[in-house]
Amino acid sequence: MNAMLYALCLLLFMIGLYCAVVKKNMVKIVLGIVVMEYAVNLFLIMLGYRVGGTAPILGAADADGVDRVVADHFLATAVDPLPQALVLTAIVISLGSLALMISICIRTYEKYGTFDITEIRRLRG
Amino acid sequence: MNVPLPVFVAAPLVAAFVLPAFGARLKSAGTFLANVVVLALLGLSVLLLGQTQVYEVGGWSVPLGINLVLDGFSALMLVAVAVVSTAAMLFSIRYMEQYTAKTKYLSLFLLMVAGMNGVVLSGDVFNLYVFLEIASIASYALVGFGCDHEELEASFKYMVLGSIASVFILFGVALVYGNTGSLNMAYIARAIQEAGMNSGLALALSLFVAGFGLKAALVPFHAWLPDAHPSAPAPISAMLSGVLIKALGVYALSRLIFNVFGVSVPIAWVLIALGVLSMVIGVFLAVGQWDFKRLLAYHSISQMGYVVLGLGIGALILARDGNRMWASLAILGGLFHLANHAVFKSLLFLTSGSVEMATGTRQLKQMGGLVERMPLTRAASAVASASIAGVPPFNGFWSKLILVIAAVQARLFVIAAVTVLVSLVTLLSFLKVQRYVFLGELPDNLRGARESKGSMLLAMGFLAVLCLAMSLLVLLPGLRETVLQPAVDVLLAGVGYSVTLVKL
Numbered sequence: 001m002n003a004m005l006y007a008l009c010l011l012l013f014m015i016g017l018y019c020a021v022v023k024k025n026m027v028k029i030v031l032g033i034v035v036m037e038y039a040v041n042l043f044l045i046m047l048g049y050r051v052g053g054t055a056p057i058l059g060a061a062d063a064d065g066v067d068r069v070v071a072d073h074f075l076a077t078a079v080d081p082l083p084q085a086l087v088l089t090a091i092v093i094s095l096g097s098l099a100l101m102i103s104i105c106i107r108t109y110e111k112y113g114t115f116d117i118t119e120i121r122r123l124r125g
Numbered sequence: 126m127n128v129p130l131p132v133f134v135a136a137p138l139v140a141a142f143v144l145p146a147f148g149a150r151l152k153s154a155g156t157f158l159a160n161v162v163v164l165a166l167l168g169l170s171v172l173l174l175g176q177t178q179v180y181e182v183g184g185w186s187v188p189l190g191i192n193l194v195l196d197g198f199s200a201l202m203l204v205a206v207a208v209v210s211t212a213a214m215l216f217s218i219r220y221m222e223q224y225t226a227k228t229k230y231l232s233l234f235l236l237m238v239a240g241m242n243g244v245v246l247s248g249d250v251f252n253l254y255v256f257l258e259i260a261s262i263a264s265y266a267l268v269g270f271g272c273d274h275e276e277l278e279a280s281f282k283y284m285v286l287g288s289i290a291s292v293f294i295l296f297g298v299a300l301v302y303g304n305t306g307s308l309n310m311a312y313i314a315r316a317i318q319e320a321g322m323n324s325g326l327a328l329a330l331s332l333f334v335a336g337f338g339l340k341a342a343l344v345p346f347h348a349w350l351p352d353a354h355p356s357a358p359a360p361i362s363a364m365l366s367g368v369l370i371k372a373l374g375v376y377a378l379s380r381l382i383f384n385v386f387g388v389s390v391p392i393a394w395v396l397i398a399l400g401v402l403s404m405v406i407g408v409f410l411a412v413g414q415w416d417f418k419r420l421l422a423y424h425s426i427s428q429m430g431y432v433v434l435g436l437g438i439g440a441l442i443l444a445r446d447g448n449r450m451w452a453s454l455a456i457l458g459g460l461f462h463l464a465n466h467a468v469f470k471s472l473l474f475l476t477s478g479s480v481e482m483a484t485g486t487r488q489l490k491q492m493g494g495l496v497e498r499m500p501l502t503r504a505a506s507a508v509a510s511a512s513i514a515g516v517p518p519f520n521g522f523w524s525k526l527i528l529v530i531a532a533v534q535a536r537l538f539v540i541a542a543v544t545v546l547v548s549l550v551t552l553l554s555f556l557k558v559q560r561y562v563f564l565g566e567l568p569d570n571l572r573g574a575r576e577s578k579g580s581m582l583l584a585m586g587f588l589a590v591l592c593l594a595m596s597l598l599v600l601l602p603g604l605r606e607t608v609l610q611p612a613v614d615v616l617l618a619g620v621g622y623s624v625t626l627v628k629l
Contacts, residue, residue: 013296017289020285020289026281029285030285033285033288033289033292036289036292037292037295040292040295040296040299043296043299044299044302047299047302047303082302082308083299083302086251086298086299086302089251089255090295093255093258093262096258096262097258097261097262097265097284097288097291100262100265100266100284101281101284101285101288104265104269104277104280104281104284105281107269107272107277108277108278108281111273111274111277112274120278120281121278122274122275122278
């Protein structure tokens with residue numbers, strides 16, 4: 001089950017990479033990159049996921065008298081909070097770069113009148 | 126002296142967000158503020174040379190919190206970033222008057238500096254990724270700053286490849302976290318030491334090589350660089366070629382390979398192969414170029430090859446348990462060439478900007494005889510060309526000499542010969558630049574070309590003096606011990622180093 005989820009995650013990553021590398025339309029290339037980013041975010045979330053897990057929050061009642069039993073129960077059921085924090089950061093960063101990519105696409109369309117990268121070739125390789 | 130490390134990130138970051146509020150009316154005040162910030166960072170970074178410090182952000186100790194780590198290697202990179210950004214900022218004062226929205230430019234510039242300083246100081250892999258993205262996004266915007274056809278196209282190309290590289294790096298970070306349960310470099314290094322490599326970590330390492338290789342524009346990941354670097358305004362080209370590809374690419378890659386994953390024979394050969402390929406292919410692509418800045422951009426690829434080759438030879442000797450003295454020499458050559466390249470390549474880009482401003486063209490065939498009109502720019506360009514081509518007594522000669530000696534000591538005779546050959550081709554290529562730009566007959570339409578003034582000359586003069594003075598970094602043992610040797614020792618210590626740093 002778990003291995004299949006990771007495989008699907010890798011597949012999503014590959015689909016994004018394929019789209020970013022092969023497609024000729026600038027907007028599709030941008031979308032390919034976004035799909036890759038989502039695949040990695042999904043992978044990060046799955047690293048901390050635990051079937052039937054609880055939120056990684058110690059309640060006030062627990063915190064007052066944290067004894068061995070409560071602590072062990074918490075460690076046994078809580079999901080890993082760190083990947084969630086990482087994913088939030090990664091989403092904000094990808095939002096920033098996505099905004100810039102889309103605005104460059106719009107400015108390029110204004111100049112060239114097309115999104116097709118085979119027609120946008122003033123620079124020699 | 127104790128300088129709080131977060132200043133290197135916080136000061137440019139705060140200034141970057143304050144500057145847009147100044148707007149067009151307070152443009153000169155904004156320019157002044159930006160210059161003060163980069164100059165202050167230069168002063169502070171020189172004070173930190175050779176020191177070792179660990180700063181715990183928010184007072185949280187290491188396994189829980191984030192730390193900023195300064196060691197010899199980071200300190201060397203901080204100084205390189207500060208030197209090039211000071212020169213580029215000085216140059217921008219006059220040069221950027223031809224563009225609109227100068228305060229936005231300054232703001233993006235400082236954002237890029239903050240990102241690079243963050244990458245260099247970061248002690249954990251996720252923050253390294255965050256700062257890398259800050260610097261990268263600022264650089265994408267700066268490449269497209271002119272908003273003309275070519276600039277936008279180059280910026281898009283750069284941004285697509287840069288974003289793919291960033292996703293690779295994030296994927297690598299996720300794999301490392303999944304396999305070691307930590308994001309702190311020292312803890313990861315210890316976990317890998319104890320449990321050994323597994324297939325997940327090997328995939329992470331290859332993702333890092335591809336991701337940081339793309340950021341460093343090593344062949345075969347170089348396709349974006351010859352478009353992106355020439356399209357940016359000249360001071361930004363100087364920053365991109367001078368320090369960005371080093372801080373984001375070579376620094377991060379060598380930090381991870383040497384200090385976190387540990388060197389092995391296969392990865393050392395990967396570095397050597399990337400280095401030799403970049404050196405040879407970069408220089409041969411450069412020879413045929415007639416666009417001044419594009420030619421310089423191809424030479425950046427070639428020169429970065431030298432740096433990676435030096436590190437690779439060092440890694441090979443270390444991985445084979447060879448003589449540590451020769452490993453030390455190879456790494457010294459690589460890092461010294463890195464510092465030298467930061468200085469002479471940014472100087473070359475600044476002179477190309479000064480020529481472009483005076484003549485309005487970047488085509489070598491449309492120029493000529495500018496030595497009459499621009500003698501000082503010509504002198505600076507000659508110094509930088511001599512340095513990059515490895516003419517004694519300029520700094521480039523010493524670093525290339527060290528690299529050749531190291532290659533011979535590692536019994537890589539063919540590579541040593543290739544290194545010398547590439548250096549000769551570089552010399553030819555720069556003789557062509559001197560011949561077509563500054564010598565020959567002055568075309569009639571360039572009779573009115575004027576020498577650049579004031580701060581632009583100051584910036585070029587500063588870097589030209591450094592081109593000569595940096596030779597002393599290896600020739601004077603005292604300077605070598607405080608500037609270069611601490612950086613070499615960090616890489617030589619390998620995985621042991623980051624463990625002693627956080628006292629595990």
